[in-house]
Amino acid sequence: MKILLVLTKKFTAGGGQSHIINLSKGLIAEGHEVIVAAGSGPLINELRTSGAEFYRLHFCTSINLLGLIVQILIAVMRLKPDIIHAQSGNAMTACLPVAKLFGIPCVVTYHGFSPQTYNDRTVSALVPKIITVSEYYKHKLLQGGHLKIEQIVVIPNGIDFEKYDSPISDKPKGNESVLAFERNTDKIIYISRLSKEKAGCYDKSKQIAQVLSAMPLVYKEIPSARLLIVGGGDAFDETKNQAEVINRKLGIDLISLAGVRYDIPNIIRRGDVVLGLGQVVLESLACEQATISLQNGVFGGPMTPEKVGTLEKTNFAGMGGRESPILAEDIITVLKNRAYYLDLAKKAKDRAKVIVDIQSIAKRTVEVYREVIHEHRLLKQSAISTALLVFAMLGYKMGQYFGKGRLK
Known part of the structure; x- marks a missing residue:
């Protein structure tokens, strides 16, 4: 055919x-x-x-x-x-x-x-x-x-799970310096298209704002937390400005932006927890990384094998963003119990292979x-x-x- x-x-x-x-x-x-x-x-x-x-x-x-x-x-x-x-x-x-x-x-x-x-x-x-x-x-x-x-x-x-079994070396990478985290930091990776679009089931601007607003709450509890935002779009400059406002207010480089990247598996592996929706959730689980879905309600939050079973109901997207206080609590919980959530990520990957290979x-x-x-x-x-x-x-x-x- x-x-x-x-x-x-x-x-x-x-x-x-x-x-x-x-x-x-x-x-x-x-x-x-x-x-x-x-x-x-x-x-x-x-x-x-x-x-x-x-x-x-x-x-x-x-x-x-x-x-x-x-x-x-x-x-x-x-x-x-x-x-x-x-x-x-x-x-x-x-x-x-x-x-x-x-x-x-x-x-x-x-x-x-x-x-x-x-x-x-x-x-x-x-x-x-x-x-x-x-x-x-x-x-x-x-x-x-x-x-x-x-x-x-x-x-x-x-998703092609085989693609994520080993580091990728043949992709255009961009500026490596933006990925240089400080030592002894807890690295949070947020991967998304940075768009002003409000279409149908999506409100990207709201989602971005929720992630940014969650970070000061996370920092208050875990001062070693740092956020890297990966993605580009028509809201990139606005997102960067909002991040700089938060950074100046706290007097620390809490949030940084990497722009568009094509070596996503490599970036996922550098983090301690990944935030995202849809394909990003699957990519992160394929890398056996601790993952938080930004969906609202019971389908969102730290990923588990049970939540993977709901994939056909939600595709891990489109049901409203996760409110900042709830998201902050999710991030804090995962960072404080990372070994546990890494184990859950491996089990969730095995479940996902059955459903969405x-x-x-x-x-x-x-x-x-x-x-x-x-x-x-x-x-x-x-x-x-x-x-x-x-x-x-x-x-x-x-x-x-x-x-x-x-x-x-």
Whole structure:
């Protein structure tokens, strides 16, 4: 099977990009051919190492929606895939018209951003299956009232555990000096995209603020605690300024920022505890590191084998951030009992391997592909109905863009 994965973003550091690399490797191991269409970026070489082909998209924003559609159309004509798998709402908007015009089935993955992009009658009519990464997100999609429950399949993001078994030496690393912690410090690593985005189930600004606000509380109890924030985005400068305010107030370099990094496993291993959501939680557990999920409620906090068992419910993301006093208590508890939580992390990793090893996730994804292809062959639409659906979708999406702002 020839599979075209489409991401209308640059192929740089991010959970979606990491997911595509992992999924590509799993699909190729299952004997399929994978082409990834996306914007250029530093992770292309890693993608190619997995065995996937890279097809560059030059316009990767909803402002250039028509340009995106034309590029996808050209890609499909050249590559002749058996199925298209769009990895975002913007990719879905660009891929569905092309898929319908060429009679190629198209699957969409919903990662948690902008559920309103998916919740309309046109999408419901055009999309045979939406893969979402948790039961929580499935519930969010169904709230719109247009999608049917049988259209949505829950498959969490998988991870290639083998990649984390040893240090990585072939990644672009960046400035090593920012990773130089003081001696005899308790090292807290927070890995996240630093974004101002408030879309769908996410409020990144709030999450960042909660982590920053927790640190003075941790420092009061454990003066040796230090926080390193790893990640970039449009909120980087703002986050840096907030960190500097806290540092000046306390008279110590409590919080530092490393920016975008690609040697994440190496950074995780340098820490004493890792904070994060989604893919970061899995990456940290794969390194057998003490890990705190930033989710609110019982699903968040220090990771245990039991919490790993809830992965398909939450994907360790999207249920609201952990309030600062609670997060501070989590960090203090883990740092004071690190050996215990390291042992739990190893057991949690073993549990996660059963649930989200990339090969099992790839197999489940292929099952969806085959089901969609089979149904597509049985229910081929007439050229007229296809054209009507395509124009209806384009008209709706263009109206949505100009009326409500940028699509996510």
